[in-house]
Amino acid sequence: MQLDRYGEKSANNLIDSISRSKNPLLDKFIYALGIRHVGERTAKLLAAHCGSIENLAAAQTHDLTAISEIGPEIAASIVDFFHEPKNIEVMNKFLKAGVRPQKKEAMGNALLQGKSFVFTGTLSSMGRNEAQALVESLGGTVHSGVTTKTNYVVAGSEPGSKINKARSQGVAVISEDEFLELIGR
Numbered sequence: 001m002q003l004d005r006y007g008e009k010s011a012n013n014l015i016d017s018i019s020r021s022k023n024p025l026l027d028k029f030i031y032a033l034g035i036r037h038v039g040e041r042t043a044k045l046l047a048a049h050c051g052s053i054e055n056l057a058a059a060q061t062h063d064l065t066a067i068s069e070i071g072p073e074i075a076a077s078i079v080d081f082f083h084e085p086k087n088i089e090v091m092n093k094f095l096k097a098g099v100r101p102q103k104k105e106a107m108g109n110a111l112l113q114g115k116s117f118v119f120t121g122t123l124s125s126m127g128r129n130e131a132q133a134l135v136e137s138l139g140g141t142v143h144s145g146v147t148t149k150t151n152y153v154v155a156g157s158e159p160g161s162k163i164n165k166a167r168s169q170g171v172a173v174i175s176e177d178e179f180l181e182l183i184g185r
Helices: 008-020 026-032 040-050 053-058 061-065 072-083 085-096 128-137 162-168 176-182
Strands: 116-120 141-143 152-155 172-175
Touching: 026 040, 026 053, 040 053, 053 072, 061 072, 072 085, 116 128, 116 162, 128 141, 152 162, 152 176, 162 172, 172 176
Parallel strands: 116 141, 116 152, 152 172
Antiparallel strands: none
């Protein structure tokens, strides 16, 4: 088939690009659906916990509220989304068009599943973004501030006021070396 104003190489690049877009990352796909109350962070949690769009669509409210950081309002919004006839129709159109979000191995028994971390100070072995990605890949979550739900504050060199808040709330403060030992590095 000829495409107006496209050379053969450009047309092939366009077709390749369309093919690649049919297998988006699961968390990006979930976020792009525009489910009420589901931002990028929640989409990552859902992808990690459910592993596939099919599992997410079949999840019930009690399944979703079992995920750390997902409360009844968000869970109800997700369940409602996947039971809405027009959304079912859109999902079927995606399927018919060959859109298959990449499956992700569900985090059932991940090493840091359900654990919440806050980093303070400068880490010597990795950057803050790398540490966050590492915790999330092991099923944990990273927050910017200390709360009563925080499990660990990882203190690098020159820690800030977060360390005092953690101690006053009885949250475990560990060194970078203890963190690396905890994750088996």
